[in-house]
Amino acid sequence: MEAAVIENLHDICKSIEIENKKYDKHCELIAVSKTKPNSLIEAAYSAGHRAFGENYAQELQRKAAELPSDIQWHYIGHLQKSNINKIIKIPNLFCIHTIDSVEITADIVKRIPKERESPINVMIQVNTSLETSKSGVSTNEEAIEIAKYILSCEKLNLFGFMTIGHPLKPEEGFVKLVETKETVCASLKLDPRLLKLSMGMSGDYKEAIQHGSDYVRVGSSIFGARDYSKK
Template sequence: MAAPAIEGAAVTALRSVMFRVRQSAERAGTRPELVRVVAVSKTKPVSLIRQVYDAGHRCFGENYVQEIVDKVPQLPEDIEWHFIGHLQSNKVKTLLAGVPNLAMVEGVDNEKVANILDRVVSSLGRNPLNVLVQVNTSGEASKSGIDPSGCAALAEYVKLHCPNLVFSGLMTIGMPDYTSTPENFRTLLNCRLEVCKALGMAEDQCELSMGMSGDFEQAIEMGSTNVRVGSTIFGPREYTKKQPN
């Protein structure tokens, strides 16, 4: 009998998150509808995702290729899926073939992955895929993402050499304990300035994906257009075994 209570809690939490997003956007002088909330459902069962879907949410994110490929066929086709974090080049085809409604990859962190994504999108006959360049703003050696000094060059590479990808902006993942907040946000804002100058883009055309459960409100107030909220909606993650990428 515990499951319905957990699922009910997720829907209540979603509503709370959406209210907090609206408040943060208003404080930032941003229209709330311009801030996308990605409900990060990794390690969570399909039944729980379905409850949040039934409450009206459509954008969900996953971090592991096998997990998202397993879940997608069990859920409605109008979900807007985001793949979040480092994508291994040998998993690209599995991801794109297994998730026909993949809306975005957050993020591309090197030219090799960009090239493979581009080729596979073309070979599958898919529409161009939105991608964000992942930037390692916290400087952790263990963290994926390109160094901030290389973000403009990688963004330019994607835009000029990957016709089946749509460079949509930048993303970053801060430290797990949030001690890199808000410095990593400032770094990503600076990266956006460099990228927009290099590509001749307007800043409002370059998305910023920054902010998670512990700092999404501050991220929105600093300019984030895409926040990734997992445990605040779904509860603590349940790692029963090592997850494959």
């Protein structure tokens, strides 16, 4: 299984490289390792990969303690108040992709350890498909409000915007996320070149890169189907 992970990772990275050249991009891969054992993450790590994404706070907390400290962990699951402490105390946490309210942002700021020197990168999640099963803000006005609050917090760094595309028409969501970013930047006088887009998964990452994604989150195409009984 470890050999298959390394081969899959190589194939996905090569595919992303081709798309990057095609659209003059520098999109990076987040290998989504939720529910997967440490051995498979270690296999990808041995192949040189460092950016991994997790959806469950307790699982991320455990893996971060057991795996190499130079891994860049991305939290990409729904953020609940009860899980904030588990996530923000991880020293090599690179980014939280799923900020969707001023309230949850304020809770994060209150709980950031005093000893943490660098600000935590955060992304605003946008529900571009307006599906009730998905989290995220549904209007540009909400995104502007949260972005303004994040910018006022010294302990946080507004890193960009994230979305999960609709399974049948993902490109519509990608276009909408780009528009949200442009609207927020125009409203708050921000340089759009400094903010990232996290969009695209195993089935639609090529389209996401075409529309300007800076990070794609690929799991099953690298690690195989997920076993949710082991989260």
